[in-house]
Structure formats: C-alpha cells, structure tokens
Amino acid sequence: xxxLGGFLEIDRETPERRPVKERVRDxxxxxxxxxxxxxxxxxARCMDCGIPFCHKGCPLGNIIPDWNDLVYRGRFRDAIDRxxxxxxxxxxxxxxxxxxxxxACVLNINSKPVTIKLIEKHIIDHAFAQGWVKPIRPAVRTGxxxxxxxxxxxxxxxxxxxxxxGHSVTLFERSDRIGGLLxxxxxxxxxxxxxxxxxxxxxKAEGVEFKTSCNxxxxxxxxxLRSEFDAICLTIGATRPRDLPVPGRELGGIHFAMEFLxxxxxxxxxxxxxxxxxxxxxxxxxxxxxxxxxxxxxxGTSNRQGAVSVHQFELLAKPPEVRTADMPWPNxxxxxxxxxxxxxGVIRDWSINTKSFTGRHGRVEKLHGxxxxxxTDNGRMVMEEIAGSEFELECDLVLLALGFLxxxxxxxxxxxxxxxxxxxxxxxxxNFMTSVPGVFAxxxxxxxxxxxxxxxxxxxxxxxxxxxxxxxESALPSNPQI
Numbered sequence: 001x002x003x004l005g006g007f008l009e010i011d012r013e014t015p016e017r018r019p020v021k022e023r024v025r026d027x028x029x030x031x032x033x034x035x036x037x038x039x040x041x042x043x044a045r046c047m048d049c050g051i052p053f054c055h056k057g058c059p060l061g062n063i064i065p066d067w068n069d070l071v072y073r074g075r076f077r078d079a080i081d082r083x084x085x086x087x088x089x090x091x092x093x094x095x096x097x098x099x100x101x102x103x104a105c106v107l108n109i110n111s112k113p114v115t116i117k118l119i120e121k122h123i124i125d126h127a128f129a130q131g132w133v134k135p136i137r138p139a140v141r142t143g144x145x146x147x148x149x150x151x152x153x154x155x156x157x158x159x160x161x162x163x164x165x166g167h168s169v170t171l172f173e174r175s176d177r178i179g180g181l182l183x184x185x186x187x188x189x190x191x192x193x194x195x196x197x198x199x200x201x202x203x204k205a206e207g208v209e210f211k212t213s214c215n216x217x218x219x220x221x222x223x224x225l226r227s228e229f230d231a232i233c234l235t236i237g238a239t240r241p242r243d244l245p246v247p248g249r250e251l252g253g254i255h256f257a258m259e260f261l262x263x264x265x266x267x268x269x270x271x272x273x274x275x276x277x278x279x280x281x282x283x284x285x286x287x288x289x290x291x292x293x294x295x296x297x298x299x300g301t302s303n304r305q306g307a308v309s310v311h312q313f314e315l316l317a318k319p320p321e322v323r324t325a326d327m328p329w330p331n332x333x334x335x336x337x338x339x340x341x342x343x344x345g346v347i348r349d350w351s352i353n354t355k356s357f358t359g360r361h362g363r364v365e366k367l368h369g370x371x372x373x374x375x376t377d378n379g380r381m382v383m384e385e386i387a388g389s390e391f392e393l394e395c396d397l398v399l400l401a402l403g404f405l406x407x408x409x410x411x412x413x414x415x416x417x418x419x420x421x422x423x424x425x426x427x428x429x430x431n432f433m434t435s436v437p438g439v440f441a442x443x444x445x446x447x448x449x450x451x452x453x454x455x456x457x458x459x460x461x462x463x464x465x466x467x468x469x470x471x472x473e474s475a476l477p478s479n480p481q482i
Contacts, residue, residue: 002065002072006044012112013042020344024303027188027268029095030340036076039122042115043071049106053330054116057104059457060093061479062086064101064116071119080127083120086479088157088456091128091195094121096186097453098293098337104330128198135205138166144470147172147229149216149412152180153452154443155235156199157459158466161476162233163207165467170229171208174215177269180237182452184262187297189304189340193269217411225412231438231466234412234426235459238444242402244289248357253364255279257294257401264301281307281397287367288312289354290401293339298399300341311347311393315383317374318350353385357398367393407445423448432462433469440466 003009015034017023023030046068054064063082070079083090094117105113127133144167148159151173159171177183179196200210214220225232241256243249260279267273281302288295288302291314302310319336327333342348351372359365371389374381406424407413413420419427419435425448426441428434434441442462443455457479467474 002046002048002069003044004048006041006072007047007107007111007114010041010045012045012115013038014115014118017340017343023189024344027264027304029192030189033125034118034122036074036122036126039119040072040074043068043119045107045114046072047107047114051106053104053106054101054114056330057100057102057332059100059451059453060086060460061457062101062120064114067123068114068116068119071123076123076126076130077132079123080132083123085477087120088160088460089153089199090120090124091199092153092182092191093453093456094118094124095191095195097451100332100451100453103332106330109329133202135202136164137206138164140166141168142166142471144168144230145170145228146466146470147216147225147232148235149225149232150180150235150237150443150445151178151210152235152237152443152455153182154237154445154455154459154462155180155233156182156203157456158233158235158442158463159208159459160203160206161460161463162466163203165463165471165474165476167467167470169208171203171210172214172216172220173210173212174218176213178210178212184265185258185294185297187261187301188265188268189300190297193265215411217413217415222412222415226438231440231470233432233440233442233462233466234407234434234445235441235443235462236407236412236445238404238406238425238449240405240408240424241400242405244354244400244402246354246356248359248364251357251359251364252362253359253396254357254398255400257290257298257399260399261294261297261301264305279397281305281310283308284396285394286310286397286399287393287395288399288401290314290403291316291348291350292401292403294403295399295401296339296341298401299346300339300344302397302399303341303344303346307397309347310345311349311395313352313354313369314348314350315353315372316350317372351383353383355390364395364398367395367398369393404444404449406448431465431468432458433465438469440469 016032067079067082099117101116102113146167148171159169163169282305286302286307288298321336323333356368371386372383421427432440442458464474464476
C-alpha cells in the first residue's frame with residue numbers, strides 16, 4: 001500500500017486554511033482545496049502496516065489502505081468506488097468527522113498519521129467534479145413500503161440503502177428541509193449545504209420520496225404510519241438538550257445551542273427570520289458553556305456574527321496535550337483539541353462550574369461561577385469547589401452546549417409504546433428492531449449522542465435488518481462491529 005518507505009520520505013501535509021480575518025467575514029468553508037499531486041503524495045504515506053488499525057478506529061469499516069493506495073497511483077475512479085462500498089456520504093464524514101481512524105493509524109504511534117480524512121474528502125469532491133457519482137437504481141422493485149422518520153445522516157443512509165434494495169421508501173422530516181443536523185446543526189463554514197442538496201437529488205433519482213414539514217406523531221399518527229407501511233425505521237436523533245437548572249436560568253439571553261445555530265443556517269439558505277425570533281451574537285459579550293463540537297460551532301458562528309468577546313467554559317479539567325498512559329494507542333485519546341473556530345478568537349477556561357445568572361429587566365447580565373478542583377475517589381472523578389475562587393463575568397448572551405439526553409419521549413415514541421433503555425434511548429434487539437415488531441431504530445435515537453460516522457453505520461446496518469425482515473434475506477452489505 002502506498003509508496004514503499006513513503007512515510008519516511010514524505011511529511012504529513014494538510015491544505016492551507018483561509019486567513020482568519022478573511023473567513024470570519026463569510027460563511028464559506030474554511031479550507032482551500034489541495035492539489036491532486038500533493039494528495040497523491042499523502043496517499044503514498046500509507047505504510048503497508050501488517051494490521052491496519054485504522055479499520056478499528058473507523059466505525060464504518062472504510063477500506064482505508066486500499067483507497068489511499070489508489071489515490072497514490074492516480075486511480076481516483078477506483079478510489080471512489082472503493083470508498084462508496086462502505087460510506088454513503090464521504091463528503092460529510094470528510095468534513096465533520098473527528099477522524100478516529102487517524103488516531104488509530106499505526107504511524108500515529110511515534111509519528112504523524114496519514115491524512116485519511118483529507119484524502120477521503122478529496123476523493124469524493126473529485127468524483128463529483130468529474131461526474132462519476134450517479135444514481136444507483138434497483139433492477140427489481142419489491143413492492144414493499146418503508147417509512148424512515150428523521151432525515152439526518154442515519155436516516156439518509158438508511159433510506160438510500162433501502163431504496164437500492166428495491167423498496168419504496170418515504171423519508172419523513174419535521175423540519176422544512178432535509179438533512180437534520182447536517183442542515184440545521186452544523187454551520188456552513190464546516191459543511192456547505194450544497195453537499196447535502198446534491199445527495200438529496202441523487203436519492204430522489206434513486207426513488208426515495210421526501211416529505212418535509214411533517215412531524216410524525218403530531219401531523220401523522222403512529223397508527224396511520226403502521227397501516228400505510230410494511231416497516232418503519234426511526235432515525236429521529238437525540239434532540240433533548242441537557243439543561244442547566246441554576247438560579248437565573250429563566251432570564252432572557254440564555255439559549256440552548258440548537259436554538260441558536262439553526263437560525264444562522266436558515267439565513268444563509270435565504271430565509272427571513274423575524275426580528276423577534278432572531279438570536280444573534282452581534283455586539284454582545286458571549287459565554288458558551290460546553291467545550292465540545294457544538295460549543296465550537298457556537299463559537300465560530302458568534303465570531304462571524306460580530307460578537308464583542310467570547311468565553312468558552314468547560315466543567316471538566318483541561319485535558320492533556322498528548323496521550324497519557326491511561327489512553328494508549330490505538331484508542332481515541334481525550335486530549336486537548338483546538339478547532340478552527342478556536343483559532344478565530346476565544347477565551348477558553350476549564351474546571352468552571354456555573355452557579356447562577358443575574359440580570360435586570362428580564363435579561364441576563366452576569367454569570368456567577370466558581371473554579372473546581374477534580375480529584376479521584378475510588379476510581380471516579382469527583383469535583384470540589386475551590387474556596388475563594390468565586391467570580392462574576394458580564395455577559396449578554398449565554399449559549400448552552402452541554403450535550404443531549406436522548407430522543408424526545410413523547411410523540412411517535414409514546415404513540416408506539418416503545419421501550420427505552422436506562423439512558424432514555426430507544427431499546428432495540430441485535431437486529432435494530434424495537435419492542436414493537438416491524439419498527440426499527442438507528443442512529444442517535446438508539447445509541448445516544450454520537451459521531452456522524454456512527455450515524456451512517458447505524459443507518460446502513462438498520463437498512464439491512466429491515467430488508468431481511470421484509471424479504472427473509474438481504475444482499476445489502478454489512479459491517480458488524482467487533
């Protein structure tokens with residue numbers, strides 16, 4: 001795989017990022033394309049290791065060494081065919097996945113890993129530019145009808161696989177556009193929506209029917225759904241946000257991240273947001289609570305909207321900059337990560353507990369916090385407040401990016417009477433079937449808040465199980481997790 005000894009001769013190289021002062025003035029993606037000859041050199045670094053641990057890192061089971069080698073040899077048509085065998089939407093994962101495959105790369109033991117995510121993104125972008133991505137229509141129609149509820153990456157993958165198996169698939173979405181978090185959660189500077197729209201057009205050509213602005217369980221009852229379809233797959237996500245029940249939470253200017261982020265995406269899409277509904281960071285002192293990807297998205301959006309200042313607080317302690325003994329290769333390491341949004345300007349702090357908010361005239365004006373000391377107690381991390389470390393921070397906008405607790409339990413979940421697991425996710429058997437026969441679940445709704453690669457894997461696996469349920473067998477590919 002790759003060039004013999006290439007990893008010894010060629011350094012890891014990534015594309016140039018657009019200058020900060022330029023990119024914060026628009027909503028286009030922050031990274032410039034990479035010339036194909038440089039991409040081929042990066043493919044040459046794949047080292048023909050005895051066991052490709054990148055496969056362990058990638059939930060989708062992408063055949064990474066194969067398409068690295070094909071890129072190195074300039075065989076881009078073969079590379080996209082190999083990539084599409086395991087991943088319906090590499091343009092999504094190549095942009096927003098945190099790349100656990102690279103952390104598991106054998107080169108990462110003592111050097112810099114292969115630029116797997118970069119190569120993946122450029123393979124699919126090149127394939128679209130060359131017109132190689134075509135609809136895949138089934139040779140035979142089964143006559144079976146399947147409803148997929150929720151159009152995020154899991155729902156899109158599930159619907160596409162089922163359509164290719166010959167079923168009549170309707171993909172329901174309660175919002176006005178298809179894409180779920182891809183459309184309204186991830187900012188355009190990370191994923192321009194043209195990438196989502198062109199996949200929608202491909203899926204339409206493959207026979208998937210889309211129904212937007214249709215809230216299953218409200219506009220469309222569970223009984224009606226079950227009577228009209230032979231099988232149902234719920235890919236409704238984990239959309240219940242974790243709240244912060246402290247004094248002053250009710251003040252105006254304190255919002256969940258997913259109240260804030262979709263509005264800017266809608267404006268970018270051409271929608272007009274009434275003045276009373278718009279949440280903007282323009283001219284404001286912003287505080288973001290939560291140090292994950294959603295918090296980073298809030299940060300990049302706030303800076304582009306013209307925030308005066310942005311603080312980002314994390315409850316947990318500051319992670320180490322490199323792997324430690326308790327996070328050995330090839331496992332995903334909980335280390336300090338700096339996103340492109342962090343590069344654009346932020347004051348970050350860790351071990352901060354928010355105690356309350358205060359304000360006047362119903363609007364937030366101050367955050368009251370305290371610093372923490374984290375200690376180990378019988379193997380568990382426990383926090384204690386540091387006496388005398390209390391502080392106040394003036395703020396006009398507070399964004400809660402504290403994660404999600406699972407799918408909304410009312411609506412379709414309640415109407416179907418589905419069992420939930422201990423974490424509040426939809427309980428399924430080993431074949432993705434819920435407690436109700438013929439009703440399946442996949443993605444964040446089944447496994448909890450997770451990564452886009454897991455969402456696509458779940459959608460693909462659930463589609464195979466639905467196909468098997470309807471037909472008694474399935475020719476759809478499977479990549480069972482070990």
